[in-house]
Amino acid sequence: MAERKGNHTILPSGTVYIESYASAVGPKEKSGPLGAWFDRAFDDEMLGEKSFEKAESRLQKTAVETALSKSGTAADDIDLIFAGDLLNQCIGSAYGLREFGIPFVGLYGACSTMALSLINASLAVDSGAAGKAIAVTSSHFCSSERQFRFPLEYGGQRPPTSQWTVTGAGAVQLGRSLKGPTVEALTVGRIIDMDITDMNNMGAAMAPAAADTIERFLQDTGTAPTDYDLIITGDLGFTGSDLLHGLLQKDGIELSNHNDCGMMIFDRKRQDVHSGGSGCGCSASVLCSYLLKKLGNGELKNILFCATGALMSPTACMQGESIPSIAHLLHIRG
Numbered sequence: 001m002a003e004r005k006g007n008h009t010i011l012p013s014g015t016v017y018i019e020s021y022a023s024a025v026g027p028k029e030k031s032g033p034l035g036a037w038f039d040r041a042f043d044d045e046m047l048g049e050k051s052f053e054k055a056e057s058r059l060q061k062t063a064v065e066t067a068l069s070k071s072g073t074a075a076d077d078i079d080l081i082f083a084g085d086l087l088n089q090c091i092g093s094a095y096g097l098r099e100f101g102i103p104f105v106g107l108y109g110a111c112s113t114m115a116l117s118l119i120n121a122s123l124a125v126d127s128g129a130a131g132k133a134i135a136v137t138s139s140h141f142c143s144s145e146r147q148f149r150f151p152l153e154y155g156g157q158r159p160p161t162s163q164w165t166v167t168g169a170g171a172v173q174l175g176r177s178l179k180g181p182t183v184e185a186l187t188v189g190r191i192i193d194m195d196i197t198d199m200n201n202m203g204a205a206m207a208p209a210a211a212d213t214i215e216r217f218l219q220d221t222g223t224a225p226t227d228y229d230l231i232i233t234g235d236l237g238f239t240g241s242d243l244l245h246g247l248l249q250k251d252g253i254e255l256s257n258h259n260d261c262g263m264m265i266f267d268r269k270r271q272d273v274h275s276g277g278s279g280c281g282c283s284a285s286v287l288c289s290y291l292l293k294k295l296g297n298g299e300l301k302n303i304l305f306c307a308t309g310a311l312m313s314p315t316a317c318m319q320g321e322s323i324p325s326i327a328h329l330l331h332i333r334g
Helices: 052-071 088-097 110-127 141-148 202-221 237-250 280-297 314-318
Strands: 003-005 009-011 016-025 080-084 104-106 133-139 168-175 182-187 230-234 258-260 302-310 325-333
Touching: 009 202, 016 052, 016 110, 016 280, 052 088, 052 133, 052 141, 052 168, 052 280, 080 088, 080 110, 088 104, 088 133, 110 133, 110 168, 110 182, 110 230, 110 280, 110 302, 110 325, 133 141, 133 280, 168 280, 182 202, 202 237, 202 302, 202 325, 230 237, 230 280, 237 258, 280 302
Parallel strands: 080 104, 080 133, 230 258, 230 302
Antiparallel strands: 003 009, 009 182, 016 168, 016 182, 133 168, 182 325, 302 325
């Protein structure tokens, strides 16, 4: 049985292995700094489909198919799949995964959903509820813009604090196969609301949640940031990352080994993404390519993966509500 460490951190009772993983992205991500690391990169935003929403479902389907193929696992051998996206009723996941016939748990954690699905899948494997489980999330720039901001045809101007939703997906297969990186610890986030109301400044809304979760994990485990090769957030972007450093410095914590998925996936100067990348697919595609490959080959041995999400809706924001946020964290060892 999993045990609690400190006030909020959970330690699996056994070893939960990342047996396989895969990423699928769109053309803008393909042309970014991590383009060569992705398993599958499509050349157009539509992915051969008739709508942006169907294109996002195809991203999820492709990521899961590729992860299963890499591990040589049949869909029938997966006991549970934990999935989510940014669209209403998580249709990117439901339509993308319906053909697999795997028992499905739909999740919503906004852009933190990759970490949220990994936490749930890890606990399912650790408890014995699943022999093998998959965690998968996705986002698509065009479908997200249509839902959360304005249709692309409107041509709305984007302020410098805005971020570019990643067209991408990442899938992780977890099990007990005695091979691959391992999930060592989990910290579930708390809802943090600092009265940010600007939908074009997600980094400012999410940075306090990331600071809260990282600080709680370090307190629970009695560790320091320097005990890890990398502390990776996703996706605060440049604006949110600066705020995160400032918030933690006030409590005497220096993140000299920090990076952010939203800062890594695009070339800010060349690709005009303002404050960086965002979306469920941002942290998912970076984790399921660059990070896990580095953990697999030994270049990284010990990381904290902390995905962040803004738990907002356009309706609530137009009614004058602030933007609550959350951040979930996993300690992953190579």
